[in-house]
Amino acid sequence: MVEVAAGISNTAGFCYWDCLTPRPYFWIYMLLKFISNFLFPPRCLSCERAVAAQDGLCGECFAGAQLISEPCCRLCGHPFELAFAPVSKSILVCRRCQRLKPTFTAHRAVMLYSVAAKNIILPLKHADDTKMAKFMARMMSARAASFIDKVDVVMPVPIHFLRLLKRKYNQAALLARLIAMDSGKEFLHDTLVRIRATESQGTKTPRERAVNVSRAFRVRDRNAVRGKSVLLVDDVYTSGATLNECAKVLRWAGAKRIYCLTFAKTGRVRQLG
Ligand SMILES: [Zn+2]
Numbered sequence: 219m220v221e222v223a224a225g226i227s228n229t230a231g232f233c234y235w236d237c238l239t240p241r242p243y244f245w246i247y248m249l250l251k252f253i254s255n256f257l258f259p260p261r262c263l264s265c266e267r268a269v270a271a272q273d274g275l276c277g278e279c280f281a282g283a284q285l286i287s288e289p290c291c292r293l294c295g296h297p298f299e300l301a302f303a304p305v306s307k308s309i310l311v312c313r314r315c316q317r318l319k320p321t322f323t324a325h326r327a328v329m330l331y332s333v334a335a336k337n338i339i340l341p342l343k344h345a346d347d348t349k350m351a352k353f354m355a356r357m358m359s360a361r362a363a364s365f366i367d368k369v370d371v372v373m374p375v376p377i378h379f380l381r382l383l384k385r386k387y388n389q390a391a392l393l394a395r396l397i398a399m400d401s402g403k404e405f406l407h408d409t410l411v412r413i414r415a416t417e418s419q420g421t422k423t424p425r426e427r428a429v430n431v432s433r434a435f436r437v438r439d440r441n442a443v444r445g446k447s448v449l450l451v452d453d454v455y456t457s458g459a460t461l462n463e464c465a466k467v468l469r470w471a472g473a474k475r476i477y478c479l480t481f482a483k484t485g486r487v488r489q490l491g
């Protein structure tokens with residue numbers, strides 16, 4: 219029986235492992251945690267300022283993070299600036315999604331890609347700093363609360379084998395594994411594969427990005443996704459081209475629904491209409 223530890227005051231300071239500690243070992247765990255906090259004082263993941271608990275943000279960074287909430291686009295999850303909500307949330311679709319009609323069922327991100335988001339994502343992506351992963355996965359699981367129950371399997375956006383050799387790990391796979399563990403869903407780490415090493419999407423336009431990732435993915439085992447609802451995980455949503463290309467391939471392989479989840483989404487809050 220897993221029991222939630224008492225004394226959780228806010229999301230920023232809440233330790234991931236607190237909720238996974240079985241009761242018989244609770245006091246031993248708390249003692250070890252006290253010693254660990256004494257030897258290695260907890261620091262904010264974004265700015266390194268001293269904080270109360272490990273694996274969290276300080277109040278200032280948390281306040282500076284532009285968390286995404288409703289109302290947002292029903293498809294890509296981009297937030298709208300809306301003084302009041304005169305219409306049903308379910309019919310809100312942004313102009314870009316009306317024009318491009320994404321293949322995925324829905325996408326949600328935790329926050330907009332701001333300085334705070336960058337400070338969390340870049341060390342995980344480029345500096346082998348995996349301590350961010352637990353915090354990011356916890357926030358992403360909470361953001362996916364509205365559709366996580368509908369999901370059968372969790373998988374990452376894959377990186378090419380050559381890039382994996384260079385980077386040593388796929389940060390999306392790290393996040394997807396933690397989210398699958400947290401939700402009790404099956405984790406498929408190599409069902410979707412990248413068969414072509416694409417150029418960096420960094421400076422490309424949305425159209426160039428879509429061309430760049432076209433036919434770059436393949437489903438290795440169709441039976442693993444046929445008739446299933448898939449949760450596709452990545453760290454950042456920029457134009458949505460990569461997630462949409464993965465969604466197309468998964469749809470061809472027979473996946474029923476493709477939900478996408480990222481930590482940050484680029485762009486600004488848009489006016490509705
Ligand atoms: Zn901070």
Ligand SMILES: [Zn+2]
Pocket residue numbers: 291292293294295296311312313314315316
């Ligand atoms: Zn949209």
